[in-house]
Amino acid sequence: MFNPGDVLLVEAPVYAGVIPLFKSLGCDLIEIETDSEGIISSSARQILENWPANKPKPKALYTVPYGCNPTGMTATLHRKKEILALAAEHDFLILEDDAYFYLYYGQASRPSSYFNLELEERQVGRVIRFDSFSKILSSGLRIGFATGPEPILAAMDRHSSSANLQVSSFTQIIAFTLLNSWGYEGFLKHTLGVSNFYREKRDIFQAAMMRHLDGLAEWVAPEAGMFFWFKLLLNPNDDDSEGDSADLIRTKALENGVLALPGTAFLPNGRISAYVRTSFSLNPEEEVNEALRRLRVTILQTRAENSKV
Secondary structure, eight states, rough: OOOTOOEEEEEEETTHHHHHHHHHHTTTTEEEEEEETTEEEHHHHHHHHHHHHOOOOEEEEEEOSSSSSTTOOOOOOHHHHHHHHHHHHOOOEEEEEEETGGOOOOOOOOOOOOOHHHHHHOOSEEEEEEESSSSTTTGGGOOOOEEEEHHHHHHHHHHHHHTTTSSSSSHHHHHHHHHHHHHHHHHHHHHHHHHHHHHHHHHHHHHHHHHHBBBBEEEOOSSBBBEEEEEOOOOTTTTTOOOOOHHIIIIIIIIITOOOOGGGGGTTOOOOSSSEEEEEESHHHHHHHHHHHHHHHHHHHHHHHHHHH
């Protein structure tokens, strides 16, 4: 699908796992800005409308629209429609990574996927959707499935058969037996239970964030998935410098027993970032509070150091 030198649009920040993957294919990664509502369509439009005439336009856009890893954002319906319009206008595919689609727990109805929107608007053929059982059945299964245009799926199947033959037969049998036993309604009931589980974990983490990091960080609570993305307020002098979370997270916080990832890990160009990604999927409430208490101490130490500069 991609050849060396092909251009791929990626939301920024982007899932860190795909950065080396796309770079190994020789793709030229172009970052598109995002916020809590998803990809900023005006940013994408500006890039596309000012594209160099002597350079081939992007082949595709990669996005994680529900509970995005790392930002936790869930793209709104309005934003998705704008991006679909841009895909038709500038002729690129949308790679919709929906690993967290069934982990939506927002108060409003879940926005339609890019794939469903395309069907509704009768403009089929630009969206390839990727789902995963890892987040809703068991991470050890490592089974996913794709939906999209038949020629692309056939090419993916041919590549898979020569690259790894197939997913483990044993885990396929487990997944098939379970889903066949549940039926579609049973599967949906299960995913509702999973999303409620993550809502409760989100609420615990949100309460701990308010308790320990209010005034020391900024964030928007996620409505899907298992990640919190927050900006550290490291500069007590109130100037325009946002600071860099990398040194604090990779050294000082780690030394204090806090494991998280700095925002720079999710930016293809590796620029500095004041943001941090944490996961709330595993830790019980007391460990969440202790971790954020330790992070608070680390931030305060760094702010004290910065105030002397």
